[in-house]
Amino acid sequence: MTSSAETSSSFARPHRAPASRARDLLVERYAPLVTMVLAIVAIWYIAAVAMNWTLVRDAYEREETPYTISDVLAGTMDAERPLLPAPHQLAAAVYDSVFGYPPLAPRSLVYHALVTLSATLLGFLIGSLFGIALALMIVHSRVLERSLLPWIICSQMVPVLALAPIFIVMLGALGLHGLLPKSIISAYLCFFPVTIGMVKGFTSPDPLQIELMRTWSATPRQVLWKLRWPAAVPYLFASLKVAISISLVGAIVAELPTGAEAGIGARLLAGSYYGQTIQIWSALVVAAVLASGLIAVTALVEGGVLRRMGAH
Amino acid sequence: MDPRKLRLGFLLATAAMALAFLLPPAPGAQPLSARPYVWEMSTAACLSCLLAAWRADLAAAIIGLPAAVLAAAASLLLLDDRMVAGAAGPGFWLIVIAAWLSAGLCVATLASLRQLRRKAQRAIDFLVPLLFGATVFYLWEVGVRGLGVPPVLLPAPSAAAARFASSLPTLGTDFVQTFVRGVLIGYAIGCGAGLLVAILAHRYQFLSRGLVPLGNFFAALPLVGIAPIMVMWFGFDWPSKAAVVVLVTFFPMLVNAIAGLSAAGDIERDLMRSYGASHRQSLTKLHLPAALPFIFNALKINATLALIGAIVAEFFGTPTQGIGFRISTEAGRMAIDMVWAEIALAALAGMAFYGLVALAERATTFWHPSYRT
Numbered sequence: 079m080t081s082s083a084e085t086s087s088s089f090a091r092p093h094r095a096p097a098s099r100a101r102d103l104l105v106e107r108y109a110p111l112v113t114m115v116l117a118i119v120a121i122w123y124i125a126a127v128a129m130n131w132t133l134v135r136d137a138y139e140r141e142e143t144p145y146t147i148s149d150v151l152a153g154t155m156d157a158e159r160p161l162l163p164a165p166h167q168l169a170a171a172v173y174d175s176v177f178g179y180p181p182l183a184p185r186s187l188v189y190h191a192l193v194t195l196s197a198t199l200l201g202f203l204i205g206s207l208f209g210i211a212l213a214l215m216i217v218h219s220r221v222l223e224r225s226l227l228p229w230i231i232c233s234q235m236v237p238v239l240a241l242a243p244i245f246i247v248m249l250g251a252l253g254l255h256g257l258l259p260k261s262i263i264s265a266y267l268c269f270f271p272v273t274i275g276m277v278k279g280f281t282s283p284d285p286l287q288i289e290l291m292r293t294w295s296a297t298p299r300q301v302l303w304k305l306r307w308p309a310a311v312p313y314l315f316a317s318l319k320v321a322i323s324i325s326l327v328g329a330i331v332a333e334l335p336t337g338a339e340a341g342i343g344a345r346l347l348a349g350s351y352y353g354q355t356i357q358i359w360s361a362l363v364v365a366a367v368l369a370s371g372l373i374a375v376t377a378l379v380e381g382g383v384l385r386r387m388g389a390h
Numbered sequence: 391m392d393p394r395k396l397r398l399g400f401l402l403a404t405a406a407m408a409l410a411f412l413l414p415p416a417p418g419a420q421p422l423s424a425r426p427y428v429w430e431m432s433t434a435a436c437l438s439c440l441l442a443a444w445r446a447d448l449a450a451a452i453i454g455l456p457a458a459v460l461a462a463a464a465s466l467l468l469l470d471d472r473m474v475a476g477a478a479g480p481g482f483w484l485i486v487i488a489a490w491l492s493a494g495l496c497v498a499t500l501a502s503l504r505q506l507r508r509k510a511q512r513a514i515d516f517l518v519p520l521l522f523g524a525t526v527f528y529l530w531e532v533g534v535r536g537l538g539v540p541p542v543l544l545p546a547p548s549a550a551a552a553r554f555a556s557s558l559p560t561l562g563t564d565f566v567q568t569f570v571r572g573v574l575i576g577y578a579i580g581c582g583a584g585l586l587v588a589i590l591a592h593r594y595q596f597l598s599r600g601l602v603p604l605g606n607f608f609a610a611l612p613l614v615g616i617a618p619i620m621v622m623w624f625g626f627d628w629p630s631k632a633a634v635v636v637l638v639t640f641f642p643m644l645v646n647a648i649a650g651l652s653a654a655g656d657i658e659r660d661l662m663r664s665y666g667a668s669h670r671q672s673l674t675k676l677h678l679p680a681a682l683p684f685i686f687n688a689l690k691i692n693a694t695l696a697l698i699g700a701i702v703a704e705f706f707g708t709p710t711q712g713i714g715f716r717i718s719t720e721a722g723r724m725a726i727d728m729v730w731a732e733i734a735l736a737a738l739a740g741m742a743f744y745g746l747v748a749l750a751e752r753a754t755t756f757w758h759p760s761y762r763t
Contacts, residue, residue, distance in 0.1 A: 110600030161623065224501035224515065225522035234694055235740035236733065244721060244729055251543050327612040331698075334705045342615070350618030350706050358618050366611045373610055 122165050129161040130154035163356050172360045184340065187364050193341040195368060197257055197329040201264030202322050208265065209272025209321070210314075216273070217280040217306070218298065227277075234270050242332050260341075264328030268321035275317025279310030311387060315380035322372045330365060342368075393446040399495045400443035400454060406488040407436035407461065413481035419473040422481065428464050432485065435460035439492055451499035454492040461489035462528050469535050476538025486532050493525045542724050550730035557728065560716070561735050568713040569739050571628035572700040576635025581692060583636070584643025585685065592651040592677065593669065602648055609641035617703040631703040631712075638699040639692040643685070650684025651677050683758050686751040693744045697736060
């Protein structure tokens, strides 16, 4: 905060100790969030009791053992195949499958997360490079802008995931297996936001600046490297953050119809075949952790790059 | 476009067509000159390419277009010959190159037209991508049939189209099951709920402070993964698909609508306050209209997400109909042309859906700077 802002605000408001103001800001910022999260957890517990109730009660009645309400209540908290696992049960399952096995054992979620992560990253790399290349072509050619851009938008209306089984068949016939088909699907999903964002970014410089470059008789390449690229960097990171989460979705979903043996999508599918609800939920938790981790890393890189480029 | 380049391009196309007369379309097949219809078409294409090369201006694009169509038709007729399909030789590919060149030159010329009147501009904006797409489909068709790519790998678009036309009843039931029941119902509920919660959050600051970070977090999660759970909760039929769609569409709408509802400027708010407007009045007369561009943005994002969500949910179990179900079973039976027909159906439905949302956006947010020219 600059000193002038400090003085003007201290004129406007009664003086307070800086520590208490910082604490107030903290409370103002996080109290609603914490309340919301606590509310969700509470609703979750109540829902777990309500949804698992008949399940547990029926089990007792089938075994014809006498039971009390508190027995059923306890049962809803640690049923083996609950409709909705209680949060602590889920946390224990996630902890167990992450730390309970060596990281490369097929029962460890770390292993599955790594498989999906590698497909995600490869797809993200292919997709964003392709997206940037497309944006460059579109920015430099009016013909491509007119003829290609509408089709790029249309391509996103095709439910790409529907293409996944075919991609697997096609690429399998060409002798490609494993990582690449999944990555191509996630690349197909994630190139679009990059292209659109980068077209916007490359065309974001002021017309005045472009004219200035022309008065210096800069070549198109010089205009690109010295003006368009730096101007496009904020747009690049904004679209990369979208792209990486989409890329993860693509990698997970590509594992569904391909009958993959490993990966988060494969865990989801296996869990749904065998009715292992806790396994599905813990795969979902790991996917969520992965998604937020990837976005956080992108945001960190963004912060670093923008700082080096002189942003405050 | 540069007239010299244009002339060179059309001359090359002419040369390719002329060479095609000399080389056989396939090893051992009849030459072009011995085939009725084909040689007339090829000659006409060759001559109009020459004419276009001579003009080398805007008229060239108009002459080049029939040349491209004629060359394309000639090559497609050639493919009906068993000798040519699957074993096409240089004579055949030269015709394809000529068709592609002249179509490409037409697209480039039309696309680089500048300073037209508004109506002409709109027609060009429509025509250019259409021509481009037609060229791509033509090359796909000719490539697959000329090279004899096995249909299991990649069917020709005409095969997929024939399959589409012959299995309309199946496609119809799949469309109703996936799109009308799963997608539309889920979309309406998800977007409606997102908007309602955003309006509540706009009323109560506390709610909005908590919901914005949570909504952003959830919007970035791979929420389609919830599909197996929804199938477990709501059964195999469409309610589980609609539930996935609700979840997938809710958060983008929430985040965008909250951002949109706070988009009205300070001056407008002060004006509403000075009129003594109630909360409801300022909501309906100021904040909601100002939020419309954001809301439509979310509606457009959700149009794609909803279709993907419904199709993915079908991978986890369906009654024996639905786009996703059909795709996975037909892919398992190697009936790839049916798979492509289903994809075409999904793409058409998705584009129509998106188009409707975009039209509604134009009709309601005509005041927004991005539409004023």
